[in-house]
Amino acid sequence: DARVTQTPRHKVTEMGQEVTMRCQPILGHNTVFWYRQTMMQGLELLAYFRNRAPLDDSGMPKDRFSAEMPDATLATLKIQPSEPRDSAVYFCASGFGPGAGGGAQHFGDGTRLSIL
């Protein structure tokens, strides 16, 4: 089965350090999403791309977060500088996007981030 692959699976680092999370979407999917899950806020959409172009990053703190998709097989989410409140599980998901009913979003296993 095709899967969304995320690395690293776990990351522990100190406040102020740069964090980079990577995602390989399912081959052929044209839409990639970044979500964050916390106990308090649940699952929140941070940003998403269609055909590698950023479409919406309104859910992302812009001063410290950035999301890019340098090619069709790689999406990145960076936090610089990191803060303890960024501790969460970050999920990447991919799908075929709207049109023809949109379709299912498929999630990676997540990156569990702890900022000390």
Added chain:
Amino acid sequence: GIQVEQSPPDLILQEGANSTLRCNFSDSVNNLQWFHQNPWGQLINLFYIPSGTKQNGRLSATTVATERYSLLYISSSQTTDSGVYFCAVDRRGSNYKLTFGKGTLLTVNP
């Protein structure tokens, strides 16, 4: 934004029992999906079901878009069904952005 309410928030079952989970949403949607988050944290897409009924093994789902709700049925539950079940919707005009409910925590005891 669109409101997504799931009920019940928690559910405890004995193995073999059946259950129904509900998702109500406050606006017209293009897209509705059900997910299962297992105890290891993995989010598995169960159904993409903006309308109608679908079945996959012991699980089935029905969405009545005109009445703004969806139901997830689990029959003959197994301990491996334990976890959190999320409903997520894409409000019409939101361009495929999913809004998630808070989930139903299901525990199936042996």
